[in-house]
Amino acid sequence: MSLQMQLIFTALVTELVTLSILVLPLPSGIQDKVVNFAYMALTNQTITISVVFCGGINALIFFDALQKVINKKYDTGVGVIRDSYGNVIPGGNIWDIRAQKFYNERNMYITGAILFLGLALYFNVLLLKSLVKNKKKLRNLTKGLAADGSVKTGGDSVSELKLDELRGQLKKNQATVLALQKQLDGVHTEYQRKADEVSGASADVKPALKKDA
Numbered sequence: 001m002s003l004q005m006q007l008i009f010t011a012l013v014t015e016l017v018t019l020s021i022l023v024l025p026l027p028s029g030i031q032d033k034v035v036n037f038a039y040m041a042l043t044n045q046t047i048t049i050s051v052v053f054c055g056g057i058n059a060l061i062f063f064d065a066l067q068k069v070i071n072k073k074y075d076t077g078v079g080v081i082r083d084s085y086g087n088v089i090p091g092g093n094i095w096d097i098r099a100q101k102f103y104n105e106r107n108m109y110i111t112g113a114i115l116f117l118g119l120a121l122y123f124n125v126l127l128l129k130s131l132v133k134n135k136k137k138l139r140n141l142t143k144g145l146a147a148d149g150s151v152k153t154g155g156d157s158v159s160e161l162k163l164d165e166l167r168g169q170l171k172k173n174q175a176t177v178l179a180l181q182k183q184l185d186g187v188h189t190e191y192q193r194k195a196d197e198v199s200g201a202s203a204d205v206k207p208a209l210k211k212d213a
């Protein structure tokens with residue numbers, strides 16, 4: 001096996017092993033570390049440039065092998081070698097043509113698998129990072145930690161979402177109390193005004209009664 005194919009095969013095995021480790025049902029702590037390490041490697045500029053460069057070379061090998069497979073020479077089964085256009089190739093060796101066809105198809109399948117697994121790794125790392133982040137938020141909410149704004153009441157933890165709901169309900173109740181207070185003040189003011197009017201009318205009636213007497 002040539003050095004080129006050894007590197008390609010090594011890249012394929014590396015991607016398979018990495019993808020297998022990422023999708024394994026590992027414990028939360030180990031999975032968090034693995035996913036964070038993979039995401040850190042994915043966002044590292046040096047590693048990203050190296051991966052893109054190697055991926056570009058792999059894509060060139062893939063398209064070259066694909067072109068050779070499409071324009072391959074083949075035999076008619078009677079010992080006559082023809083190219084993809086049907087032209088007879090004099091002196092062609094059937095087994096050389098078949099070996100070349102095998103190598104081209106092998107290169108096409110391996111490099112295509114590397115490109116596919118590379119895309120699968122990229123999107124899996126992003127999805128797993130989002131999953132780990134959401135799981136961490138969920139653990140923090142359910143633990144009832146004071147640092148995260150959660151409160152423990154009687155052994156039960158009240159999450160931040162529940163606290164926000166209670167705060168909103170408290171604000172509504174406060175607004176209702178203020179409205180009732182304003183109504184009560186209005187009623188008291190009106191009552192006081194009516195009382196003053198009645199007192200003034202009574203004061204006017206008493207002198208008139210004395211004069212009549």
